Amino acid sequence: MEKQARLLSSQLVQKQRLVEVLLNRSVLAWKEIETSRKRGSGISNISETAGSHVVQVCEIIAVQQTEEDKVNTDTRGRKSRKKAQQHSKLHPHAFTVSYVRRTRQHRWRCCDITFHCSSQALSQQWIQAINEQLSLLSDRPKSLLVYINPYGGKRRGKRIYEQKVAPLFHRASILADVIVTERANHARDHLKTEANLEKYDGVVCVGGDGMFSEILHGLVTRTQTDHGVDQSQPDADLVPCSLRIGIIPAGSTDCVCFASVGTNDPVTSALHIIVGDCQPMDVCSVHNSNTFLRYSVSLLGYGFYGDVLTDSERKRWMGPARYDLSGAKTFLTHKYYEGTVSFLPAEDNVGNPRDKLQCRSGCCICQYKPQLDEKPCEMSKEKSDKDGSGRWCVIRDKFIAINAASMSCACPRSPKGLSPSAHLADGTTDLILVRKCSRLDFFRHLLRHTNKDDQFDHSFVEVHRVRKFRFHPKQQEAVSLEDLSETNKKMAFSPICSTPPACNYSSTHSSWNCDGEILPHAAIQVSVQCQLIRLFARGIEEQQQSVCEDPYTLAAL
Numbered sequence: 001m002e003k004q005a006r007l008l009s010s011q012l013v014q015k016q017r018l019v020e021v022l023l024n025r026s027v028l029a030w031k032e033i034e035t036s037r038k039r040g041s042g043i044s045n046i047s048e049t050a051g052s053h054v055v056q057v058c059e060i061i062a063v064q065q066t067e068e069d070k071v072n073t074d075t076r077g078r079k080s081r082k083k084a085q086q087h088s089k090l091h092p093h094a095f096t097v098s099y100v101r102r103t104r105q106h107r108w109r110c111c112d113i114t115f116h117c118s119s120q121a122l123s124q125q126w127i128q129a130i131n132e133q134l135s136l137l138s139d140r141p142k143s144l145l146v147y148i149n150p151y152g153g154k155r156r157g158k159r160i161y162e163q164k165v166a167p168l169f170h171r172a173s174i175l176a177d178v179i180v181t182e183r184a185n186h187a188r189d190h191l192k193t194e195a196n197l198e199k200y201d202g203v204v205c206v207g208g209d210g211m212f213s214e215i216l217h218g219l220v221t222r223t224q225t226d227h228g229v230d231q232s233q234p235d236a237d238l239v240p241c242s243l244r245i246g247i248i249p250a251g252s253t254d255c256v257c258f259a260s261v262g263t264n265d266p267v268t269s270a271l272h273i274i275v276g277d278c279q280p281m282d283v284c285s286v287h288n289s290n291t292f293l294r295y296s297v298s299l300l301g302y303g304f305y306g307d308v309l310t311d312s313e314r315k316r317w318m319g320p321a322r323y324d325l326s327g328a329k330t331f332l333t334h335k336y337y338e339g340t341v342s343f344l345p346a347e348d349n350v351g352n353p354r355d356k357l358q359c360r361s362g363c364c365i366c367q368y369k370p371q372l373d374e375k376p377c378e379m380s381k382e383k384s385d386k387d388g389s390g391r392w393c394v395i396r397d398k399f400i401a402i403n404a405a406s407m408s409c410a411c412p413r414s415p416k417g418l419s420p421s422a423h424l425a426d427g428t429t430d431l432i433l434v435r436k437c438s439r440l441d442f443f444r445h446l447l448r449h450t451n452k453d454d455q456f457d458h459s460f461v462e463v464h465r466v467r468k469f470r471f472h473p474k475q476q477e478a479v480s481l482e483d484l485s486e487t488n489k490k491m492a493f494s495p496i497c498s499t500p501p502a503c504n505y506s507s508t509h510s511s512w513n514c515d516g517e518i519l520p521h522a523a524i525q526v527s528v529q530c531q532l533i534r535l536f537a538r539g540i541e542e543q544q545q546s547v548c549e550d551p552y553t554l555a556a557l
């Protein structure tokens with residue numbers, strides 16, 4: 001590690017103890033001089049070695065002069081107050097540094113530390129030196145456009161923003177223009193056409209996954225329009241969005257926030273925005289022929305997950321309990337759907353869906369840049385087919401579920417997620433095919449989403465990491481496996497009907513669940529757009545990362 005030049009160092013007072021404080025380009029560090037009393041530190045990103053503390057400059061939120069009436073508020077009891085008064089006579093000026101402190105389960109908090117100085121000039125010198133370093137952090141946003149869905153989740157979006165997020169933005173001197181949405185798609189439409197995006201360094205979404213999807217569609221569509229790209233073309237090379245998106249979780253489902261931060265906590269998300277984190281994210285574009293349907297960042301599910309969503313939408317009045325009821329009902333119905341899945345395997349990807357390598361902060365699989373020459377597909381049992389952009393694999397079968405997971409889709413119900421090793425930004429999606437099987441086998445497969453067993457380790461399940469895929473349903477009756485008697489077998493394999501409504505389209509086809517929205521088409525083509533957007537996040541940190549202790553800084557103290 002290269003020795004960093006010392007920018008400033010002084011003996012200051014912190015909580016009535018004399019400390020040596022040092023600032024260089026990367027860290028603010030301090031160490032007690034009077035005593036070397038060891039304190040229980042708990043979980044923290046401040047490195048504490050024998051009374052020395054280190055905070056990374058990039059995790060400092062702000063520094064400000066401490067108001068006089070607050071100088072002694074950190075003292076309890078009469079004795080310590082008296083001692084504090086003596087100290088404050090000698091060190092009447094103070095400045096407070098607010099910084100990120102990690103707590104449990106990937107949560108961040110904003111902590112304050114106050115240093116007392118003997119002179120106003122010294123206090124100002126410290127404030128100026130720290131502010132100068134903060135001003136060099138060019139990734140930090142200065143101006144944000146915030147959309148709040150007042151009806152998301154438990155209708156607490158506005159309160160969450162005003163009480164937990166706005167004060168932090170204010171402290172970090174971030175200007176925010178706030179729009180409280182008045183209808184569904186208000187944010188999407190505003191972003192698409194009206195918003196003056198040049199004014200902002202990022203867009204913030206206060207709401208759940210549905211609200212995030214609005215922001216995603218608005219921003220991606222606007223970017224393509226501004227660059228003259230026609231997003232209705234399935235093979236169009238979409239232009240990545242320059243503005244980052246911040247997600248303040250305030251919905252009933254906040255999967256995207258969870259996958260990119262590791263927790264659904266508004267304060268943590270606000271702090272990731274303030275420090276200017278950046279997490280690239282893949283986006284799937286979904287088309288039907290030359291018609292653009294939607295973008296997806298998490299799950300595209302046909303069959304089981306499509307049916308659960310369709311049924312649960314009819315039960316919205318029940319609240320979140322509708323998902324359990326619809327899940328149970330769909331499971332008992334046990335339908336399968338016949339069709340053809342074609343996919344372009346991501347053979348140049350360094351990972352695979354069963355390698356148990358989870359996508360984490362600084363993920364090497366997402367950072368790997370593959371060569372563009374694609375090797376031929378080695379799957380012998382499937383027919384292969386060329387479309388000029390690589391070797392496609394084709395599977396015709398009866399499926400209970402076809403899922404494409406562009407991220408792990410981990411949530412409290414399924415802590416590992418649908419595809420535990422899926423990556424946020426490697427340009428692929430994990431295509432999971434669950435073929436026709438018994439109800440018991442399907443139950444065993446579902447159960448494995450909740451325990452440590454490999455959910456892909458079943459003869460009727462296969463998983464492929466792909467860059468593109470297509471699905472074409474066979475237009476025939478979907479049947480309940482339970483009722484598969486000779487009579488209805490005949491019906492199940494009856495000739496393909498020419499007009500879908502004549503053979504009850506809704507029972508022969510499932511719907512696609514596209515990040516929680518129902519798609520009206522069964523036949524779709526999907527293309528993964530590598531790193532099309534960026535979030536104010538850094539991915540899930542491997543463990544509670546302590547800052548690397550800077551030995552030179554500590555030695556200098």
Ligand SMILES: Nc1ncnc2c1ncn2[C@@H]1O[C@H](COP(=O)(O)OP(=O)(O)OP(=O)(O)O)[C@@H](O)[C@H]1O
Nearest residue numbers: 152153181182183184207208209210211251252253
């Ligand atoms: N002012 C508004 N009035 C009604 N609907 C809105 C408004 N603003 C946004 N929406 C819509 O509300 C839907 C749900 O919002 P959001 O994702 O924030 O909450 P949620 O509780 O997680 O959603 P869900 O009901 O899907 O679980 C979004 O699809 C969004 O388009």
